[in-house]
């Protein structure tokens with residue numbers, strides 16, 4: 001039971017990071033300014049690297065090797081939330097997603113850095129160190145674009161926030177093992193994480209003109225944790241695995 | 253990345269008669285002594301103009317060069333390659349950033365340079381107007397196009413303009429990683445399955461002509477640029493760079509059991525020079541003048557990116573907002 005619970009936790013975190021890292025890398029070469037192009041790529045590399053580390057941890061627990069796990073599964077076998085698979089859209093949406101997701105992930109890995117499962121606690125401490133810079137970057141931009149006089153920028157950011165919110169709430173979809181993870185002091189759970197997250201994002205948003213919708217009235221986009229995805233994940237995976245699948249036994 | 257052959261066009265009027273002869277003599281003496289020229293130093297107009305043009309083209313080559321390889325980031329096979337491809341293309345964008353700022357020290361803004369790129373007014377390396385059809389194309393670019401770029405950039409790093417030289421020193425250090433990465437990826441295909449080998453050979457065949465074009469037309473066909481050589485703007489001739497590239501990489505390609513689509517290609521044991529079939533220079537001219545397989549696509553992608561990002565840049569200029577430098 002305990003091992004199943006840990007695996008389930010690792011899979012959803014790894015899948016989130018891989019898919020969002022992949023999405024963010026799509027900005028390479030086409031960002032709004034060169035500096036952002038470079039920043040988004042750095043963060044995308046961190047995310048893909050973090051997912052790799054989590055898949056390696058799964059391998060130690062008896063799962064297949066990371067390349068096989070990442071490059072041969074289909075959408076229904078992915079445990080990522082729907083939020084990460086959505087297309088990059090315009091920069092407003094990508095920034096808002098970066099802000100909402102990374103704030104949650106920093107809190108998540110902060111909790112996990114105190115996990116009773118030592119290998120995860122150690123990795124979480126390292127990941128946390130990287131994520132700090134991601135949220136700093138996100139907060140800087142949210143504060144900047146969320147408080148400018150420029151009406152177009154403000155409208156875009158507010159709209160992106162409204163569109164993103166139901167999906168962001170889907171990050172915290174509860175898994176089948178919440179209780180046992182909490183009992184074992186491995187992970188405090190999605191409900192707890194969500195309340196920390198709401199507080200944190202409100203804190204940043206309160207310094208801007210942006211308004212967060214009433215989350216009690218919004219139905220979260222759920223299902224991702226159980227393999228139900230939007231129409232956007234499978235094409236992403238088809239693209240990601242295109243070369244690998246030419247010959248999965250080959251060394252590339 | 254960068255190809256040097258397209259940089260220099262005939263200089264119609266040098267305007268040197270307008271310059272102060274004493275200052276000009278002192279400027280030339282400094283270069284002669286191997287000193288670097290810095291942004292605040294006196295320099296003839298022609299020097300400034302030619303350098304802006306060269307550094308700007310180099311910068312454009314970096315961001316346009318990020319496009320053919322960038323499309324393989326999302327398809328790179330396996331974690332190792334995926335991460336390396338991301339980092340590699342990111343470096344190229346970083347090179348553009350460095351180079352635009354080096355060119356800005358000479359008085360042309362990044363915005364103006366990018367506008368000229370999008371409007372087709374300023375050029376970039378011809379090689380990026382060819383498509384990267386398969387993963388193997390991407391590995392050939394990483395290895396051999398970057399190899400060519402290094403030959404060129406190491407030569408230019410010894411030039412006379414300080415900011416450009418220092419940017420190139422940093423760039424060359426990163427390019428050497430690209431070269432290692434590209435070589436490793438090529439070796440995996442060359443020593444892999446029959447499908448992988450076939451994929452690689454086909455890519456190499458496709459890229460051979462653009463690679464031969466990379467350094468520009470042969471010296472006997474090129475414009476004379478003595479003054480730029482004297483001012484250490486142009487550091488090596490097209491043929492010198494091409495010979496150096498062939499000498500370093502053809503043996504490595506052959507060692508991998510790959511062939512090159514030129515039966516005449518060989519090193520003349522007596523002269524020590526490589527002999528080859530001249531690539532089609534008419535094609536080179538056509539492509540450089542806008543009629544290559546990907547010119548329109550590359551510029552369209554760049555134009556769209558500028559348009560999509562315009563609101564961000566506009567918002568940052570908003571008077572009430574305090575500009576915050578992004579951290580990375």
Ligand SMILES: [Fe+2]
Nearest residue numbers: 253314344347
């Ligand atoms: Fe480069």
Ligand SMILES: [Fe+2]
Nearest residue numbers: 253398427430
């Ligand atoms: Fe490079």
